[in-house]
Amino acid sequence: MTDSSTPVWLVVGLGNPGPTYAGHRHNIGYLVADELASRMRSSFRAHKTGRADVVEGRLGAPGDPGPRVVLARPRSYMNDVGGPVKALATFYKVPAERIVAIHDELDLPFDTMRVKLGGGDNGHNGLKSMRSSLGTGDFHRVRVGIGRPPGRQDVADFVLSNYSTAERKVVPFVVDTAADAVECLVTEGLERTQQKFNS
Numbered sequence: 001m002t003d004s005s006t007p008v009w010l011v012v013g014l015g016n017p018g019p020t021y022a023g024h025r026h027n028i029g030y031l032v033a034d035e036l037a038s039r040m041r042s043s044f045r046a047h048k049t050g051r052a053d054v055v056e057g058r059l060g061a062p063g064d065p066g067p068r069v070v071l072a073r074p075r076s077y078m079n080d081v082g083g084p085v086k087a088l089a090t091f092y093k094v095p096a097e098r099i100v101a102i103h104d105e106l107d108l109p110f111d112t113m114r115v116k117l118g119g120g121d122n123g124h125n126g127l128k129s130m131r132s133s134l135g136t137g138d139f140h141r142v143r144v145g146i147g148r149p150p151g152r153q154d155v156a157d158f159v160l161s162n163y164s165t166a167e168r169k170v171v172p173f174v175v176d177t178a179a180d181a182v183e184c185l186v187t188e189g190l191e192r193t194q195q196k197f198n199s
Contacts, residue, residue, distance in 0.1 A: 008068045009059075009186045010094040011036065012085055014103040014126040016077050016160075025146040026078060026159040028178070029102040029126075031171070032144070033073050035179040044073060049091060051075055051084035060187050067186050070094070079125040082133025089134065099139035100182060101130060104159060108145025111170055115142050115181050115193050123155075140185060144178050 013033025014026075021027050037044060037055045044053035052074045060066020070092050074084040089099060097117070103126055108114060118138045121127040131137040149158035163171055177197070184193040 006068050007098060008070060008092050008094050009098045009100065010070050010072060010085070010089055010092060011059075011100045011182055011186070012072045012074065012081070012088075012102065012130075014078060014081060014101055015073065017073075017075050021160070023162040024160050025104050025163060028104045028144045028146065028171075028175070030073055031175045032102045032142070032178045032182065033071055035175050036069075036071050036182060039179065039183070040069070040071065044071075047072070047088065047091075049084065049087040051087055054088070059183055064187075066183075069186060079129055081126050082129035082131070085130050086133040096134055096136045096139045099130075099134070100142060100185060101127060101139060102142045102144065102178060102182065103127065104146045105143035106146060106148055106155065106159070108143060108147070110145055110147040110167060111174055112145040113143060113174075113178055113181060114145075114198050115140065115185060115190065117141075117190055140190065142178055142181050142185070144174060 013029035015030030040055055040057040042055045042057055044055055047054045052072045055071040058066045059069045072088055074081040076084055103124060117140050121131060149155055181193055181197045184196060
Protein backbone atom coordinates (compact mmCIF):
# COMPACT_ATOMS: atom_id res chain seq x y z
CA MET A 1 0.00 0.00 0.00
CA THR A 2 1.85 3.04 -1.17
CA ASP A 3 -0.99 5.49 -1.67
CA SER A 4 -0.99 7.33 1.65
CA SER A 5 -3.51 9.98 0.55
CA THR A 6 -6.57 7.82 1.21
CA PRO A 7 -7.56 6.79 4.73
CA VAL A 8 -6.98 3.21 5.83
CA TRP A 9 -9.51 1.02 7.63
CA LEU A 10 -8.37 -1.76 9.96
CA VAL A 11 -10.91 -4.59 9.91
CA VAL A 12 -10.29 -7.25 12.58
CA GLY A 13 -11.95 -10.66 12.65
CA LEU A 14 -11.99 -11.84 16.26
CA GLY A 15 -11.47 -15.51 17.09
CA ASN A 16 -9.05 -18.04 18.50
CA PRO A 17 -6.21 -19.35 16.30
CA GLY A 18 -5.76 -22.99 15.37
CA PRO A 19 -7.90 -25.84 14.00
CA THR A 20 -9.30 -26.76 17.45
CA TYR A 21 -11.35 -23.56 17.53
CA ALA A 22 -12.15 -23.18 13.84
CA GLY A 23 -15.85 -24.11 13.97
CA HIS A 24 -16.68 -22.51 17.30
CA ARG A 25 -19.32 -19.80 17.72
CA HIS A 26 -16.59 -17.56 19.18
CA ASN A 27 -14.77 -17.71 15.82
CA ILE A 28 -17.41 -16.15 13.59
CA GLY A 29 -15.14 -13.09 13.19
CA TYR A 30 -12.46 -15.29 11.60
CA LEU A 31 -15.00 -16.74 9.16
CA VAL A 32 -16.15 -13.28 8.08
CA ALA A 33 -12.53 -12.16 7.69
CA ASP A 34 -11.90 -15.20 5.45
CA GLU A 35 -14.87 -14.23 3.28
CA LEU A 36 -13.61 -10.64 2.99
CA ALA A 37 -10.13 -11.87 2.04
CA SER A 38 -11.74 -13.95 -0.70
CA ARG A 39 -13.58 -10.87 -1.97
CA MET A 40 -10.28 -8.97 -1.98
CA ARG A 41 -8.84 -11.86 -4.03
CA SER A 42 -6.01 -12.35 -1.58
CA SER A 43 -4.91 -14.62 1.24
CA PHE A 44 -3.62 -13.91 4.72
CA ARG A 45 0.10 -13.49 5.28
CA ALA A 46 2.10 -12.98 8.45
CA HIS A 47 2.54 -9.28 9.25
CA LYS A 48 5.96 -7.96 10.19
CA THR A 49 4.70 -7.15 13.69
CA GLY A 50 4.61 -10.93 14.08
CA ARG A 51 1.33 -10.95 15.97
CA ALA A 52 -1.30 -11.12 13.23
CA ASP A 53 -2.01 -12.35 9.72
CA VAL A 54 -3.16 -9.66 7.33
CA VAL A 55 -4.50 -8.94 3.87
CA GLU A 56 -3.93 -5.48 2.39
CA GLY A 57 -6.03 -4.18 -0.46
CA ARG A 58 -9.24 -2.43 -1.34
CA LEU A 59 -12.81 -3.36 -0.60
CA GLY A 60 -15.62 -2.27 -2.88
CA ALA A 61 -17.80 -3.07 -5.86
CA PRO A 62 -16.17 -4.32 -9.08
CA GLY A 63 -14.83 -1.36 -11.01
CA ASP A 64 -14.85 0.78 -7.87
CA PRO A 65 -11.49 0.49 -6.11
CA GLY A 66 -13.04 1.35 -2.74
CA PRO A 67 -11.17 2.39 0.40
CA ARG A 68 -7.82 0.97 1.51
CA VAL A 69 -8.35 -1.86 3.98
CA VAL A 70 -6.06 -3.87 6.22
CA LEU A 71 -7.90 -7.07 7.09
CA ALA A 72 -6.47 -8.79 10.16
CA ARG A 73 -6.74 -12.01 12.10
CA PRO A 74 -4.77 -11.74 15.36
CA ARG A 75 -2.61 -14.77 16.18
CA SER A 76 -3.27 -14.44 19.90
CA TYR A 77 -6.17 -15.89 21.86
CA MET A 78 -9.33 -13.84 22.26
CA ASN A 79 -8.47 -12.33 25.64
CA ASP A 80 -5.16 -10.98 24.27
CA VAL A 81 -6.19 -9.58 20.85
CA GLY A 82 -5.77 -5.98 21.98
CA GLY A 83 -1.97 -6.05 21.70
CA PRO A 84 -1.87 -7.18 18.05
CA VAL A 85 -4.69 -4.78 17.12
CA LYS A 86 -2.89 -1.86 18.77
CA ALA A 87 0.36 -2.80 17.00
CA LEU A 88 -1.38 -2.84 13.60
CA ALA A 89 -3.25 0.41 14.30
CA THR A 90 0.06 2.07 15.18
CA PHE A 91 1.86 0.58 12.16
CA TYR A 92 -0.78 1.73 9.67
CA LYS A 93 -1.65 4.95 11.56
CA VAL A 94 -5.33 3.99 11.86
CA PRO A 95 -7.42 5.92 14.44
CA ALA A 96 -9.96 4.05 16.57
CA GLU A 97 -12.92 5.35 14.56
CA ARG A 98 -11.61 3.51 11.46
CA ILE A 99 -11.18 0.19 13.26
CA VAL A 100 -13.88 -2.47 12.80
CA ALA A 101 -14.15 -5.49 15.11
CA ILE A 102 -16.20 -8.42 13.81
CA HIS A 103 -17.32 -10.58 16.74
CA ASP A 104 -19.89 -13.00 18.14
CA GLU A 105 -22.70 -11.49 20.25
CA LEU A 106 -24.60 -13.48 22.90
CA ASP A 107 -27.34 -10.88 23.29
CA LEU A 108 -28.45 -11.14 19.66
CA PRO A 109 -30.35 -14.18 18.38
CA PHE A 110 -28.59 -16.46 15.92
CA ASP A 111 -28.89 -15.20 12.32
CA THR A 112 -29.26 -11.54 13.34
CA MET A 113 -26.69 -8.78 13.33
CA ARG A 114 -26.11 -5.20 14.48
CA VAL A 115 -23.51 -2.65 13.48
CA LYS A 116 -22.56 0.15 15.85
CA LEU A 117 -19.82 2.55 16.92
CA GLY A 118 -18.57 2.33 20.50
CA GLY A 119 -20.48 0.93 23.45
CA GLY A 120 -19.72 -1.52 26.24
CA ASP A 121 -17.88 -4.83 26.06
CA ASN A 122 -20.85 -6.90 27.29
CA GLY A 123 -18.49 -9.46 28.84
CA HIS A 124 -16.73 -10.10 25.52
CA ASN A 125 -13.04 -10.68 26.28
CA GLY A 126 -11.91 -9.69 22.79
CA LEU A 127 -13.63 -6.31 22.98
CA LYS A 128 -12.36 -5.83 26.54
CA SER A 129 -8.78 -6.50 25.42
CA MET A 130 -9.11 -4.12 22.46
CA ARG A 131 -10.53 -1.36 24.65
CA SER A 132 -7.71 -1.81 27.16
CA SER A 133 -4.92 -1.71 24.54
CA LEU A 134 -6.41 1.07 22.38
CA GLY A 135 -7.38 3.18 25.40
CA THR A 136 -10.88 3.64 23.99
CA GLY A 137 -13.97 1.66 23.04
CA ASP A 138 -14.84 4.05 20.23
CA PHE A 139 -14.30 1.60 17.39
CA HIS A 140 -16.92 0.06 15.10
CA ARG A 141 -18.40 -3.33 15.89
CA VAL A 142 -20.11 -5.77 13.56
CA ARG A 143 -21.98 -7.86 16.14
CA VAL A 144 -22.95 -11.26 14.77
CA GLY A 145 -25.66 -12.92 16.86
CA ILE A 146 -25.07 -16.39 18.30
CA GLY A 147 -27.87 -16.35 20.89
CA ARG A 148 -27.76 -17.44 24.52
CA PRO A 149 -26.84 -20.98 25.64
CA PRO A 150 -29.77 -23.36 26.06
CA GLY A 151 -30.82 -24.43 29.53
CA ARG A 152 -28.08 -24.13 32.12
CA GLN A 153 -25.13 -24.52 29.77
CA ASP A 154 -22.17 -22.38 30.82
CA VAL A 155 -21.62 -19.34 28.59
CA ALA A 156 -17.90 -20.09 28.13
CA ASP A 157 -18.69 -23.68 27.09
CA PHE A 158 -21.36 -22.41 24.70
CA VAL A 159 -19.18 -19.89 22.84
CA LEU A 160 -16.35 -22.43 22.65
CA SER A 161 -18.57 -25.07 21.06
CA ASN A 162 -19.48 -25.80 17.46
CA TYR A 163 -22.68 -24.60 15.84
CA SER A 164 -25.56 -27.07 15.82
CA THR A 165 -26.22 -29.10 12.68
CA ALA A 166 -29.18 -26.87 11.77
CA GLU A 167 -27.17 -23.69 12.40
CA ARG A 168 -24.26 -24.90 10.28
CA LYS A 169 -26.53 -24.84 7.22
CA VAL A 170 -27.24 -21.13 7.85
CA VAL A 171 -23.75 -19.99 8.88
CA PRO A 172 -22.51 -19.38 5.30
CA PHE A 173 -25.39 -16.93 4.75
CA VAL A 174 -24.68 -15.24 8.10
CA VAL A 175 -21.01 -14.87 7.12
CA ASP A 176 -21.93 -13.46 3.71
CA THR A 177 -24.30 -10.89 5.23
CA ALA A 178 -21.75 -9.81 7.83
CA ALA A 179 -19.13 -9.38 5.09
CA ASP A 180 -21.65 -7.27 3.13
CA ALA A 181 -22.12 -5.12 6.25
CA VAL A 182 -18.37 -4.54 6.61
CA GLU A 183 -18.13 -3.54 2.95
CA CYS A 184 -21.05 -1.15 3.35
CA LEU A 185 -19.55 0.33 6.51
CA VAL A 186 -16.20 1.21 4.94
CA THR A 187 -17.70 2.40 1.64
CA GLU A 188 -20.98 4.07 2.64
CA GLY A 189 -20.62 4.87 6.35
CA LEU A 190 -22.27 3.85 9.61
CA GLU A 191 -25.73 5.39 9.17
CA ARG A 192 -26.35 3.78 5.79
CA THR A 193 -25.04 0.44 7.09
CA GLN A 194 -27.31 0.52 10.12
CA GLN A 195 -30.31 1.30 7.89
CA LYS A 196 -29.53 -1.69 5.71
CA PHE A 197 -28.39 -4.28 8.22
CA ASN A 198 -29.73 -3.50 11.69
CA SER A 199 -33.05 -5.17 10.96
